[in-house]
Amino acid sequence: MSKIGGRLTLPTDIDMIDETLRLKELLDADALRDCDGTNMPEELLECDGKIYATYYTTRKDNEWAEKNPEEIQQEYVMSERVTAKDTALRIKPMKGFYTEQLKINLLDDPKRWWEVMDRTTGEIVPTDKWEVDAETEEVVIQSVKYHEYTVSFLAFIIWDPVHMYNFITNDWTDVPHQLTFDVRQPKTQVYVKEKLKRWCEENPKVNVVRFTTFFHQFTLTFDEQKREKYVEWFGYSASVSPYILEQFEKWAGYKFRPEFIVDQGYHNSIFRVPSKEFRDFIEFQQIEVSKLAKDLVDIVHSYGKEAMMFLGDHWIGTEPFGKYFANIGLDAVVGSVGDGVTLRMISDIKGVKYTEGRLLPYFFPDVFTEGGDPIGEAQDNWMKARRAILRSPLDRIGYGGYLSLATKWPGFIDQIQKVVGEFRQIHEEVNGTKCHTAPFKVGILNCWGNLRRWMANQVHHAIWHREIYSYVGVIECLSGMPIDVEFIDFDEVRNGIDPDIKVIINAGDAMTSWTGHENWLDETVVTKLREFVDNGGGFIGVGEPSAIQHQGKFFQLSDILGVDRELGFSLITDKYNTLDPEHFILEDIENEIDFGEGKSSIYAQGENYQVLNMDQKYCRLVTNTYGKGRSVYFAGLPYSPQNCRILLRAIYYAAGMEDEMKKYYVTNVDTEVGAFEDAGKVVVINNSKDPQKTDLYIKGELKVSLDMEPMEMRWVEI
Amino acid sequence: MSKIGGRLTLPTDIDMIDETLRLKELLDADALRDCDGTNMPEELLECDGKIYATYYTTRKDNEWAEKNPEEIQQEYVMSERVTAKDTALRIKPMKGFYTEQLKINLLDDPKRWWEVMDRTTGEIVPTDKWEVDAETEEVVIQSVKYHEYTVSFLAFIIWDPVHMYNFITNDWTDVPHQLTFDVRQPKTQVYVKEKLKRWCEENPKVNVVRFTTFFHQFTLTFDEQKREKYVEWFGYSASVSPYILEQFEKWAGYKFRPEFIVDQGYHNSIFRVPSKEFRDFIEFQQIEVSKLAKDLVDIVHSYGKEAMMFLGDHWIGTEPFGKYFANIGLDAVVGSVGDGVTLRMISDIKGVKYTEGRLLPYFFPDVFTEGGDPIGEAQDNWMKARRAILRSPLDRIGYGGYLSLATKWPGFIDQIQKVVGEFRQIHEEVNGTKCHTAPFKVGILNCWGNLRRWMANQVHHAIWHREIYSYVGVIECLSGMPIDVEFIDFDEVRNGIDPDIKVIINAGDAMTSWTGHENWLDETVVTKLREFVDNGGGFIGVGEPSAIQHQGKFFQLSDILGVDRELGFSLITDKYNTLDPEHFILEDIENEIDFGEGKSSIYAQGENYQVLNMDQKYCRLVTNTYGKGRSVYFAGLPYSPQNCRILLRAIYYAAGMEDEMKKYYVTNVDTEVGAFEDAGKVVVINNSKDPQKTDLYIKGELKVSLDMEPMEMRWVEI
């Protein structure tokens, strides 16, 4: 256990006063917080340490919302697709949506703000070919037989989606549905600012105003049966209104179209290659959101309080890795740590004084129940978080939910104590110094670049999907690796690759924003990357890197990668791929390699490849040389300790710097090492729940053999 | 055993005279043939029965070829892709090809007949930006740095690829490489006709001239190491020459481009959606090939002999299911029977007097060897062939290879006797009547339609590939099912679907000719199909039916199919697919369903679907209703007796005619029934090597319960 305390936030509740005080003492916590569904007891306001209070700007004031219905928040939604079986067609736009969540906006002129699309041709149906029947809330379209149509329209968000989610999940009754109001609009803006001032005055004991969050909820839409219909944590669909869109038109210099938001019904999923117009809209929203958020933060500061932002819920437009975030002037960001990747999404944020991670499990009845394993979850969560903290430390950690559940679970508080102890020990040993990293940077190349740092291939972050885990593994591995990682977009390739970057990774499925789709038709992109590798750079592809069918290739960088994917067209061409697994990348690797879903039908080609792993006649791991450079192809790379090691080796190989790898190195793939040269220490962590033996190398020489306890973290002087 | 004899062709060889006569007697064969590598003994020319002689029009005459080097056959080939690392680039077109097979054509002006392509931009490099260095046989290009280039060029085929293949496979030495000459060209045409006349005169005892084949070999190209480089059984790359192409230009009315043939290096694989120009070229070649072939057939007929064509080797341009084939005036077609599909490729041919199938195994040392199982292969081949013969009979069967191998293998001749006996029995019982089929037709929809009948999803027919067996299974099932099958192309949809067709099947991978790719962007195609199903038609999709990303959908008929494929863009959309396997399609189905490679990431959507089979959260078998019509989706459908039954049920379900299915029906999925109403008989076949019990239904009523021997064929009076 460490000697220092603090850096820890605990949740509390109205009936937990004594227990809170006991735990605060035991765990040496220095902050208390209320949560959704819990309340801060008056009695605790007086204790030492900081008091956090959640603050909602857009809801919990139905009176205001009902008085100002035109300033209720709005969302662009698309009707279901309906096929015309005749030359007239009626579509009920709200069909499939939950009418207690969304209410069709008939206040603003539909002809100005809606769009009827012929989805068979992709053409807009002219406004003189459709009418709104206000009586039935239907759209009547002059249709072409057997064409499919949709109506894009505005709807008021008459029930805050997060409130609704909590209401349903917790079976609340007799709680009024919370309406949402749009702080961006003129009357509400004035009102909300005044209200915040009042609140600050009325709550002198609160030290930290924890905004949850600012103005625009991420896209969260329910269906007729009150089930989630679609949810995009990165989505801007609910950040619109005619008021905002008219401003956007002035700023952008072109006419807004609903299609920019509904995006064929994909709602600008982060997997879509973003259109220029959607990027413009994100830019515009960041400018406006950051300005208005700053006003609120200034108010908080004027009362001597800190302003903290929760990275979630109404975070839309804040974009912590965007150009405007620092302008807000926040003191802190707090977010949920689901794994190493989501930790880095918080700990890498600049422009705040400190970051705080809420560790798992959340103290909710779903985990703290028979058959649940809260201790195991806490351990797994911590092992993923710990290796990321060593590379990019959070300043604080915390927990959320019902404290009573945690205290009643035998052994759980002991586990928390271990976590908190190790967290503090890291800060103590490291003492603000930086972890040693490879003498080059790795760039993750996708359409989003740094704006969506550590968000690649994520669906509502840290949620497992069969379609993504084989790619998310790449950044989960990297989140705790001794490598400086940049997230770059295709314009950064076009404008000249940062000379610090020595290895570029492109990972994901074809057609998605993560691999880049039509960007690979741009000769500037492919020639710059060829030049980069030819001159000694490294390129790592995972899944369908550089994929778009064009001029005889599917992977446009197949010449660099040494592989392409068989789509049927070259089945007539003989492949003579044979396995040759002797390679630097596979030294130390003892177990079968896990490629996850492992993209199929990959074959090696050209004259410079080496196939390290095959599945029947297909290849799953291939290296290639190209001029002075090298590439590595993976069919997939889910997170595992072994895959971390394979990726580490692949990166050093691709960089042509194998000799540098053992500057600080541990032989057992279940262990990792971090070196803090300025602190004179290295740390070895055991990422498994078994004891592990490992040799520690420093500057290429065997320093010591270590016997590690399960999950142990061991500090060694250098 | 049947009472009738004949209908059987046996191979022979110079040293097999007595053995041939013994077997001819034992098996009651009525024809003898020579093969590649064997010779017809003089002594056998006098025996009763027909004598076949293989005849080669394009080779076995090096003297002629060497005297007329400009009339040696040519092939369009594409150089390897080379990336320019500077503003000048040298490409050696022949690199990677086997110089003893192909010789670069510098006789015809490269600037007229070659094409240098910038594969990065897809643009043609103007002829003033490159030169041929005749000395080094290189092309020197003014290049853009880091662009990829190819050279498309003509090469002479100085070693017949089939001769070369046999030469290498059989380790021949001291055999001169056979040059090829182009019968289409003027001098050679005259010469070949005269030679054929002479040959007919010199071989009065030969009854059947077995052309192997006419003029143009399918694409078969070797690499530097004498290995197969690419082989396209359907390929036209080796049917070109400036002489032919100038005629083509006149006929087509536009300038020829090498790209029409090399096709980005895909060589117009049958999996490619064929370009208009390639289709034109196929049309032109058919017209010219059929005219010239007729001349040769007329010569054969003038000597009182029959003309038979081997469906293989130089079959290019004959297209047995094309418009011009019947004009040739052939007496017969013979081809290799690898399975039910390849049998139907022969037995469905119209415009000849009879068809003959060469059954497997071929009497070659690769099978007749320790570890080989020629009897098992003969049984498996026959079980697949038999069910197809019941639907579309061959007139004759035969064998090929070294007779000595077959006679020495214990029990093999007994197995042949069984096969031959059953084959004759079918003819005897059926007596020329047609098998009962469903009261509607099924249409297989792809880009090739009837021109490539029974060739869908095939790579060099009857060769197993991991990428195709899950689709080939569809037509292999159909080849022996009591269903009339049409192969239709997208123009037939555009022009109005044949009213006899009640169910349409679209099966294959996205982007291929088998599913249709950009045809699905054509509103005419999708609206005609919607109308077809809405009015009661059925649609069956396998793999990626109607796939092309457009306007929010990947499967353009997802409204009909009730499913779409997840490409990542709709991961944010919740799916609530649940299993509901109670369905007409799955009655009688007892074992796990085999979906083969089973396309992944399929989800059901809409309001009218039923999910019959799932793999975790993905769907593999889904039905849907659309207006008065129905659809069925399969993730894949490899051939198996059980999958035949599932497909049969799916077809009757899609047609909305479940009640008709049991007109003739057997309950055990390992058995099938064929009804010959005009002959007053049904036949039940056991498609397994185990005994099977099965109930036979006639007109919906249980007629009899049958105990079937392994592989038995049982005839029952009705």
Ligand SMILES: [Mg+2]
């Ligand atoms: Mg939340």
Ligand SMILES: [Mg+2]
């Ligand atoms: Mg280990």
Ligand SMILES: [Mg+2]
């Ligand atoms: Mg052959």
